[in-house]
Amino acid sequence: LEYNADLFDRDTVEAMARRFLRLLSAAARxxxxxxxxxxxxxxxERRLLLRDWGRGARSDAAPDLLAGFERQAMDRPAAEAVRYEGEALSYGELNGRANQLAHWLRGKGVGPDVLVGLCMERGLEMVVGLLGILKAGGAYVPLDPEHPAERLSLLLEDTGAKLVLTQSRLKPGLPAGTAETLSLDGEWEQVAGCASGNPAPLAGPDHLAYCIYTSGSTGAP
Known part of the structure; x- marks a missing residue:
């Protein structure tokens, strides 16, 4: 056998050769x-892979996204969680705002498999909005603020979303009368009175997390 000793040891190369010969022999038969x-x-080798090495490995033992985030917020509330253009939120602040939004959203009927539009530019509000929707148990629908109102209207109609989270500067570009809107930077007073504690989880692994649309080469999503 000839091989690059900088990349492989002899045992590895011999095992590869045995597997290749096994494959060729089976193909010939x-x-x-x-x-x-x-x-x-x-x-x-099959016994090692399927039984011995896999014993005790359970994917369902891992915490979900929100549980892991809430644990971090509890363990390190003052640690910086997100930063954008000189502004930052700690884990405690981000979790508290997302919780307030989640409670407000639940009051609006958001729960498992309920779609909520998210029309925002990148920034702190987008992260609060995304986490708030998920904590409410709902699913988010990304709406590109650069798309024309006609396309956004098609997306909202197709998803049936009755609520859109946005920002003040983007609100005028949303289609009128299609869904209720809340700008997180300009209308937060509607949310500020809600509880800041973690809401009890409603959604499970089989519920929707988000709904995203392709570009739509025909003009429709």
């Missing part, structure tokens, strides 16, 4: 077999 169905590993 059954030439009509699909490549994906041909054996590459021997029984010992």
């Amino acid at each position: 059954a030439p009509q077999t699909r490549l994906k169905d041909l054996p590459l590993l021997d029984e010992e």
Whole structure:
């Protein structure tokens, strides 16, 4: 065998050679077999991969996004969570604002599989809005503020979203009368009176998290 000793050791190369020969032999015996169905590993290797090395590994043991974020906010509330153009929010501040928004959204009927438009430029408000929607149990629909009102109207009609989170400077560009709007930078007083504690989770792994549309080459999403 010839190989680059800087990249591989001899045991690795010999194992690769055995697998390649096993693949070729199986293909010669059954030439009509699909490549994906041909054996590459021997029984010992299969046992290691499927039984021994995988024992005890459970993906459902990991916390979800919101639980992990809330744990960080509890453990390190003063640590900086997000920064944009010189402004910043700590984990405690971000969690508190997202919680207030989540409680407000639930008061508006937002819950599992309920879609909420998110029409914002990048910044602190966008992060608050995204987390607030998820904490309410809903799903967010990204709305590009640079798109014409006609397209935004099509998206809102197609999703059935009755509520859009936005920013004051973007609110005039949204289609009129399609959905209720709340600008997080200019109308926060509507939210400020809501509780800042973590809302009880409503959505599970099988519920919607977001709904995103392609560019729509025909002009429609």
